[in-house]
Amino acid sequence: MRRSWGVGHMGGAAALEKLVPVLLAFGGGVLLARRKTVPAEASKAFSDYAFLFAVPCYLFGNIYASDLAALFDWRAIGGYAAAAALAAVVVAAGAVAYGRRQPRDVALRVMAGVQVNTAYFAVPVFITVFGTAAPIFPVLLFQVCVLSLVVIALMELGRDGPAGAGPAGAGPGRRLGRAAVASLVTPLVLACNAGILLNLLSVRVPAVVLDGAAFVGDSASPVALFALGLHLGGTGLGLRDTTREELALIGFKCLVFPLLAWVVCGALFGVRGEWLAYLVLIAAMPTPQNLFIFAQRYDVGVGLSAAVVIKSSLVSLLLLPLWLQTVLP
Numbered sequence: 001m002r003r004s005w006g007v008g009h010m011g012g013a014a015a016l017e018k019l020v021p022v023l024l025a026f027g028g029g030v031l032l033a034r035r036k037t038v039p040a041e042a043s044k045a046f047s048d049y050a051f052l053f054a055v056p057c058y059l060f061g062n063i064y065a066s067d068l069a070a071l072f073d074w075r076a077i078g079g080y081a082a083a084a085a086l087a088a089v090v091v092a093a094g095a096v097a098y099g100r101r102q103p104r105d106v107a108l109r110v111m112a113g114v115q116v117n118t119a120y121f122a123v124p125v126f127i128t129v130f131g132t133a134a135p136i137f138p139v140l141l142f143q144v145c146v147l148s149l150v151v152i153a154l155m156e157l158g159r160d161g162p163a164g165a166g167p168a169g170a171g172p173g174r175r176l177g178r179a180a181v182a183s184l185v186t187p188l189v190l191a192c193n194a195g196i197l198l199n200l201l202s203v204r205v206p207a208v209v210l211d212g213a214a215f216v217g218d219s220a221s222p223v224a225l226f227a228l229g230l231h232l233g234g235t236g237l238g239l240r241d242t243t244r245e246e247l248a249l250i251g252f253k254c255l256v257f258p259l260l261a262w263v264v265c266g267a268l269f270g271v272r273g274e275w276l277a278y279l280v281l282i283a284a285m286p287t288p289q290n291l292f293i294f295a296q297r298y299d300v301g302v303g304l305s306a307a308v309v310i311k312s313s314l315v316s317l318l319l320l321p322l323w324l325q326t327v328l329p
């Protein structure tokens with residue numbers, strides 16, 4: 001039996017009530033880190049557990065049990081892809097106008113303004129509010145297989161010559177190939193692809209395996225939010241030091257991009273109902289933590305990336321009730 005999913009007729013007030021567990025898990029992490037009851041450094045271990053194990057278990061079980069025909073709404077996915085492409089062009093043009101001419105600088109800002117935090121933010125929020133994270137799966141695959149590859153390509157183009165080419169003087173082509181393969185074999189993507197393949201082939205997965213995946217997957221949401229709270233509680237925000245560029249990127253990510261997704265998907269692609277709500281909320285999710293990883297890897301904008309990841313997470317959490325009230329039927 002394939003699992004159906006949807007927002008049903010959940011009202012805005014009911015959705016807001018479902019945010020209480022989100023705030024509890026997130027706020028508990030912040031409080032314990034501020035009181036030094038749990039060291040903020042422990043957020044790395046909690047995040048790794050969620051990213052490498054719990055979230056993939058959740059994704060595999062739910063994709064395997066989902067109705068793929070409903071899951072992959074190509075009009076909705078096409079609308080989101082078009083909105084993301086338009087947003088990337090706007091951010092890139094803004095970065096160039098701001099004086100950022102190197103490909104790596106532009107790519108970093110495109111990633112900050114367009115990519116969304118799926119594993120650590122969108123998945124737990126969707127599970128809590130809608131009872132499922134199924135609508136995120138197609139966007140996750142698009143983000144990993146398309147957006148990330150574009151960013152990696154630009155980053156590699158901006159690298160120095162043989163001195164920065166890595167082992168054995170590997171050229172940009174080899175580096176790009178290795179990075180592309182690495183992005184496609186992450187636990188999240190492997191779990192999604194395994195679930196889709198076994199679903200399409202109608203392979204019977206033993207109930208004990210699905211039950212085990214569900215047991216572990218149920219911990220993904222609270223652990224990921226708790227880890228984010230620990231991280232934010234330990235690092236602080238430093239709001240007074242926020243630069244104009246940070247404000248522009250955070251404002252674009254948390255306000256402009258979801259509005260753009262709403263207009264492009266709704267007006268141009270004719271997406272309606274629950275899928276339009278899903279896409280707007282996904283676009284409203286904060287900048288992913290991978291931004292900081294990419295910045296460290298390619299030695300570009302490390303301070304900017306850390307600030308945008310942390311501050312956009314807080315802004316997205318604060319704006320989430322507003323978006324829920326606005327987009328839910």
